[in-house]
Amino acid sequence: MKLDILTKTETLDLQKTIISKIRDLINFKNLEPGDKLPSERMLSEKFEVTRSNVREAIQKLEFYGLLESIPQSGTFVANIGVTAMNGMIEDILRLEEPDFKSLVETRILLELKTARLAALRRTDEDLEKMKEALDAYTEKVRNGEDAVQEDLLFHLAIAKACGNSTMNTFMLIITPEIITNFEKYHVCDGDQAQKGIQEHVEIYEAIKSKQPQLAKQKMKEHFKMLYQYCYNI
Amino acid sequence: MKLDILTKTETLDLQKTIISKIRDLINFKNLEPGDKLPSERMLSEKFEVTRSNVREAIQKLEFYGLLESIPQSGTFVANIGVTAMNGMIEDILRLEEPDFKSLVETRILLELKTARLAALRRTDEDLEKMKEALDAYTEKVRNGEDAVQEDLLFHLAIAKACGNSTMNTFMLIITPEIITNFEKYHVCDGDQAQKGIQEHVEIYEAIKSKQPQLAKQKMKEHFKMLYQYCYNI
DNA sequence: CATATAAAGCTGGTTAACCAATTATAGTAG
DNA sequence: CTACTATAATTGGTTAACCAGCTTTATATG
Numbered sequence: 001m002k003l004d005i006l007t008k009t010e011t012l013d014l015q016k017t018i019i020s021k022i023r024d025l026i027n028f029k030n031l032e033p034g035d036k037l038p039s040e041r042m043l044s045e046k047f048e049v050t051r052s053n054v055r056e057a058i059q060k061l062e063f064y065g066l067l068e069s070i071p072q073s074g075t076f077v078a079n080i081g082v083t084a085m086n087g088m089i090e091d092i093l094r095l096e097e098p099d100f101k102s103l104v105e106t107r108i109l110l111e112l113k114t115a116r117l118a119a120l121r122r123t124d125e126d127l128e129k130m131k132e133a134l135d136a137y138t139e140k141v142r143n144g145e146d147a148v149q150e151d152l153l154f155h156l157a158i159a160k161a162c163g164n165s166t167m168n169t170f171m172l173i174i175t176p177e178i179i180t181n182f183e184k185y186h187v188c189d190g191d192q193a194q195k196g197i198q199e200h201v202e203i204y205e206a207i208k209s210k211q212p213q214l215a216k217q218k219m220k221e222h223f224k225m226l227y228q229y230c231y232n233i
Numbered sequence: 234m235k236l237d238i239l240t241k242t243e244t245l246d247l248q249k250t251i252i253s254k255i256r257d258l259i260n261f262k263n264l265e266p267g268d269k270l271p272s273e274r275m276l277s278e279k280f281e282v283t284r285s286n287v288r289e290a291i292q293k294l295e296f297y298g299l300l301e302s303i304p305q306s307g308t309f310v311a312n313i314g315v316t317a318m319n320g321m322i323e324d325i326l327r328l329e330e331p332d333f334k335s336l337v338e339t340r341i342l343l344e345l346k347t348a349r350l351a352a353l354r355r356t357d358e359d360l361e362k363m364k365e366a367l368d369a370y371t372e373k374v375r376n377g378e379d380a381v382q383e384d385l386l387f388h389l390a391i392a393k394a395c396g397n398s399t400m401n402t403f404m405l406i407i408t409p410e411i412i413t414n415f416e417k418y419h420v421c422d423g424d425q426a427q428k429g430i431q432e433h434v435e436i437y438e439a440i441k442s443k444q445p446q447l448a449k450q451k452m453k454e455h456f457k458m459l460y461q462y463c464y465n466i
Numbered sequence: 467c468a469t470a471t472a473a474a475g476c477t478g479g480t481t482a483a484c485c486a487a488t489t490a491t492a493g494t495a496g
Numbered sequence: 497c498t499a500c501t502a503t504a505a506t507t508g509g510t511t512a513a514c515c516a517g518c519t520t521t522a523t524a525t526g
Binding site: 039040041055069070071072073074075 | 476477478479
């Protein structure tokens with residue numbers, strides 16, 4: 001995916017315009033699954049934009065499974081009907097930049113699940129990685145240093161141990177944005193860190209002893225402050 | 234973002250090689266947050282690959298918040314320490330293609346939550362969109378036609394109504410892959426469709442009457458078959 | 467007229483040249 | 497020696513030319 005999401009608003013608006021024009025073209029010409037779109041060159045001329053712009057828009061629609069480009073041949077409508085095509089494009093166009101509340105809400109949802117699954121499926125190797133991350137975190141905090149990185153790495157170690165590659169990917173996606181917002185809103189002040197150690201240890205122990213419900217419960221407690229903070233913005 | 238995920242394995246392997254070389258370079262040169270990386274041209278020469286390849290790798294690391302490119306200036310290490318840098322790059326390199334089981338497991342997790350949240354937060358406009366999707370689905374099924382698209386659009390309408398842009402995005406990301414796998418494994422045969430209507434109606438009614446627990450419960454029942462199917466592959 | 471064949475033109479993908487803005491360097495005046 | 501300016505080199509980003517392969521068309525041949 002190129003969740004190629006990180007372009008400037010200008011570029012992004014242009015891309016949305018192109019995507020909607022492609023949608024209109026598909027509707028107007030009654031293109032069905034398997035039909036070929038006009039070439040990138042023709043589209044760029046018709047829409048009066050550069051071929052690069054057209055390519056980016058097509059690649060985004062390809063990412064969401066709506067189009068398929070075949071080298072030296074053309075770009076084709078994917079095996080998905082006009083109804084779903086219109087519905088999904090509308091959704092894609094309306095996708096907002098994630099707000100902090102959405103990010104945290106989703107993170108909590110994911111982490112309660114990954115903690116539970118990790119307690120069920122963790123390997124000894126997973127456990128070792130978690131222990132390393134936990135020790136690194138503990139040491140930093142005890143030295144009074146900033147430990148946001150180590151905190152995050154412990155949670156990512158859990159995500160890796162949960163044995164679900166999709167959830168692992170999603171955790172990786174939201175992590176940098178979470179960090180950015182944490183720094184912006186000054187979440188996690190120094191006092192919290194000491195309490196954080198104990199909570200991390202409890203989560204670790206629950207996963208180590210393979211107690212899924214306990215792991216979930218401890219993770220829930222760990223997020224208690226964050227949860228409240230997030231809902232009071 | 235580019236969860237630019239849809240490249241061939243060859244290209245992807247090359248990208249992973251480049252990413253690991255960038256990591257090695259950061260470690261070897263002890264680059265810290267804010268430090269500048271060598272220029273794209275130098276890296277492409279050093280790694281003996283094209284500049285395009287280097288750019289793609291950098292863009293991926295930028296997507297995960299590890300690097301930051303500034304036009305006419307250079308590419309910089311993000312405000313994230315060497316520990317987190319190494320940990321996250323390792324995770325990124327080991328990211329697997331999602332298996333069907335992971336996809337379904339994640340979808341169920343997301344949809345139980347979005348149904349509950351939609352019951353809490355839906356607007357009248359959201360409800361209207363859901364009704365339209367539901368009616369379209371019902372009609373297709375009653376005519377004995379394939380209704381996979383309409384099914385999917387109903388679920389996406391719920392995701393949109395849940396008021397969480399991150400979950401909405403994640404649903405859009407996994408949907409095309411879910412469809413592909415459904416077609417591959419021939420999930421959802423004709424008989425299921427009739428039962429599906431009733432289940433969809435019950436979910437809709439629960440969200441309409443703003444009963445979050447009921448909505449979640451009905452969604453759970455709706456996924457019962459899929460859940461079992463997925464765990465018996 | 468049918469069919470095989472070759473050639474011309476498109477296709478998405480890739481590469482190399484170009485651009486504007488920034489940064490480093492050299493020079494000069496004070 | 498310092499401070500400021502002008503110039504040259506370097507940067508990521510963009511554009512246009514190029515490429516290999518597929519599709520269609522024209523042509524020749526039976």
